[in-house]
Amino acid sequence: MDFFDLAAVFGKLESTTKRLELTDDLAKLFKEADKRDAKVLAYLCQGVLLPDFHGVEIGLGDKLTAQAIALVAGKPIKEVEASYRKSGDLGDTAASMLEKKTQQNLANSSLSVRKVYDNFYKIATSGGEGSQDTKIKLLAELLSNSSPLEAKVIVRFVTGNLRLGIAEPTILDALSTMAVGDKSLRPDLERAFNLRSDLGLVAELFINQGIEEIHKIGPEPFFPIRPALAERLESAAAIVEKLGRCAVEAKYDGFRIQVHKNGDEVRIYSRRQEPMTDMFPDVVKAVRVQIKAKQCIFEGEAIAYNDATGEFLPFQATIQRKRKHGVAAKAEELPIKLFAFELLYADGKDLTQLAFKERRRRLEKIVKKGDVIAPADYILVKTGAELEKYFDTCVGAGLEGIIAKDLKAPYTAGARKFAWIKFKRSYRGALADTIDAVIVGYYEGKGKRTKFGFGGVLTAIYDEENNRFRTIAKVGSGFDEKEMAQYKEMLDKILVKEKPANVDSIIGADYWVKPQFVVTLNADELTRSPMHAAALGKLPHKDEGLALRFPRLVQLRTDKTAKDATTEREILELFELQKRASSIVEGGE
């Protein structure tokens, strides 16, 4: 299959927000492609070379990329850099500088999807001495055979600027449409994707062997399962009303990990399926000693604690364990306890479909007593008062709150459902939860802040159906002086010239950035606002969106990508919760 056809769809992605059209174009692409290319095509659409759990990233620096462009254009590197400074996008620079050159080449050769993928893969995996030259040559080979549009897409891909790719739901819709002309197979395909986190595998199996094979997919060690997520409700009473008699577990404010074990081999993945085995040698050792099953997949919250006092440490301490260097020393300084809360697979059996009660029973059976791993603290409650009491105990012990769990519900991989309901603090009147928002721009400082060149950030929530970021708050408070300098430095590395195409914003920013960094924000409440694009068109007043009132920065959330930010749907739900909570207060309860 020609790479040009894929590049054309990417080109369209930039200029259209019409998801239906894009789905149809993609469906056509999958239909016309050689069946052997299905896997590669799915990955390229996602903007990745392999699923995140392989840990293979292309991330070629701007400098090497510019050198490859210079080589092919036959121009000095300075000229490429000057053009880049002007355009602000290395992809555009490649397209314009290679235009003449590529037109001469066009008649001779056309790039195949497979060839592009193979070179990308070699660029990502070549290392050691001389590898920089190898990478430049591999990229130059592609560029010298590509049209301007292909060159633009190739450069954006290798520099990580296509990282957001096409949203997964759109790709799943396209696969279904390709086969049956509508989206009816999406839930089946999505189930398989949620259990394996590998869209290439799903596309390949589906296109080559049909939906029957997709139905046979279950969990398997070393394929991370996409995480189940919790909903929110406004009060303990509302939770018990929704779930009836239910389980309530302590909510530990640490780092969610998924542990896979097959015999002696143990691997650990983060909430967003990155490989983390090397960062937790202490957990790996404990799994070998404390877990009785030969094969299993379980989840838990890893939380750092103070060995002397036994106290749990805040998230900022635990997150320091996420590192590549100095692992052993940090493990000693910040030992981890792992509170296991889900068993998803054990000795050949898929447990995701069992009721929570049964999963929890089996989880308790496979964990031997020991120093590192223990099942999460848990009680059964029948009334709101019992739940409230347990919540107070947890908060008193320095925990974040509780998660209530529906005793009868299966594990809802990859979805936010009422099978789990989180309850963090007294919700009355105030915003029911912190928000995880994506930084899309920043402001120069005024007054005292002029010297930092940083006055705050413009943040957005994520509309997952349409793959768009919609602004919700300008945040200027919560940054100390050190943080202002740090944020400026961090954001200056991802500046873009104009508002990114996938950002909806009514107000401007002094500097726009790639939607990449996620920050946790606190605020007094959600208010309707004509200035922000979040939920715009979804409220009774069509010209109003939602904004955070008095937003303040809590922390940078390095364990989340832009797509893990709070979604527009959640914001609308939080707005509803807020209305219900304030009516409780007004009603004098």
Ligand code: ATP
């Ligand atoms: P938050 O910012 O509130 O942690 P989140 O977006 O990371 O939210 P949620 O689904 O909203 O995820 O909340 C569930 C999170 O709480 C899990 O991802 C997990 O990291 C953490 N957690 C702590 N203790 C438990 C527990 N006992 N059971 C399930 N999740 C738990």
